[in-house]
Amino acid sequence: MFSYELQHKSDKSKARAGLIKTPHGEIETPIFMPVGTVGSVKGVCPEDLNALGAQIILGNTYHLHLRPGDEVVAHFGGLASFNNWNKPTLTDSGGFQVFSLGKLNKITEEGVHFRSHLDGSKLFLSPETSMEIQQNIGADIMMAFDECVSYPSERKYVEESVELTARWAERCLKAKTNDAQALFGIIQGGVHKDLRQRSAEQITALPFDGFAIGGLSVGEDIPTMYEITEHTTDFMPEDKPRYLMGVGTPEDLLNGILRGVDMFDCVMPTRNARNALLFTSAGRVHIKNAEFRLSDGPVDKECDCYTCRNFSRGYLRHLYKAGELLAYRLNSIHNLHFYLSLVKRARNAIKYGFFEDFYSETLDKMRPGGNNV
Incomplete structure (x- = not known):
């Protein structure tokens, strides 16, 4: 029940x-x-x-x-x-x-x-x-x-x-x-x-x-x-x-x-993933952009999702530009992880009495010019 x-x-x-x-x-x-x-x-x-x-x-x-x-x-x-x-x-x-x-x-x-x-x-x-x-x-x-x-x-x-x-x-x-x-x-x-x-x-x-x-x-x-x-x-x-x-x-x-x-x-995490827009602790990343062609770091250095643990920004850009279906899966895994991790951390912050600090610090980092990925 x-x-x-x-x-x-x-x-x-x-x-x-x-x-x-x-x-x-x-x-x-x-x-x-x-x-x-x-x-x-x-x-x-x-x-x-x-x-x-x-x-x-x-x-x-x-x-x-x-x-x-x-x-x-x-x-x-x-x-x-x-x-x-x-x-x-x-x-x-x-x-x-x-x-x-x-x-x-x-x-x-x-x-x-x-x-x-x-x-x-x-x-x-x-x-x-x-x-x-x-x-x-x-x-x-x-x-x-x-x-x-x-x-x-x-x-x-x-x-x-x-x-x-x-x-x-x-x-x-x-x-x-x-x-x-x-x-x-x-x-x-x-x-x-x-x-x-x-x-x-x-x-x-x-x-x-x-x-x-x-x-x-x-x-x-x-x-x-x-x-x-x-x-x-x-x-x-x-x-x-x-x-x-x-x-x-x-x-x-x-x-x-x-x-x-x-x-x-x-639908935003998966829809944006299919359009090469990824959410990170430092804001949004358009992974199809040319600046990531030779980038060997993860999408988000603070993320421990399967995608960030195993693949570079350069590879994700290549998959998307080549029209490979794996791009959709890896991008979706990252975006969903970001959302689910965000609410999990918010829950812990509420539980331990520091949600408002978590709220302010997290939003500050996600704003343009916050903390580079």
Whole structure:
């Protein structure tokens, strides 16, 4: 069964560390969750993820429903069995994909009618169908079906969306039939603080197992994203996990942790890896650049990942420029290690009472002109 234990709190900020228990294992928070959209974290295999210390990965409800079909995943015993991960999994609700397919959808009280991005066929998602699909996928943590509003949007529309999301949240709870799966509610409200508070109060009044902040990192500026995150966590209970959806950069993770967030996900580590952008303790490295042609050092001298232990920047540049598939794997291993190591070190800093110093020192080093790799 699912449970959450708050284990450590900073006395200088909202930073916190906890432990989530699921049927497929435990998750130490704060945690970063690699994204496996169609049941695979791009560029790496489960053995890589285990070696990296990943504790939970994501699957995408919309994409798995289309391919291979959630009934197929159910046939193989659920996502963790289907992809041989055998650790905790989380599925989004499909709401963000509906948002991203805005030109192809029609939102009603009942749900959303839209067309497949694959073949244009007509599809329908509602709170009930989202729950059915996610229960077939068998994730340890499911997300309530919500409406993610674009930025900028008129306040009246955001207000109506908050109310719709609350009604859909209640329907999700009623449609959930598998007690072994946890269900998180999602707080919306755009960049309006009063609407964020209203949504938080509505959603947290319902018996969800955890709560997420949705509808950020959709076009607003970064200071606003941090400000809304800070404001929203004020209205989220301490005894349940807090998840900031779809965010983001290493800097975003640290700022989210500072503001009381426990869980993060983003495609950025693997997507950037496939485009030759690597994250390091001293900032970003564009490994395809000519300056690394004869460079015999690792990507990051402070990193102990498989890639940095075994390969030079010059070799990684060569692989990428030659179009070798190994470039994607080695770059992805490094970026995922960087993210997972970052949240692990943040957890230890919270545990031992020096998170704010860790936060400041780590950000200073990652800024341009900080400490050369």
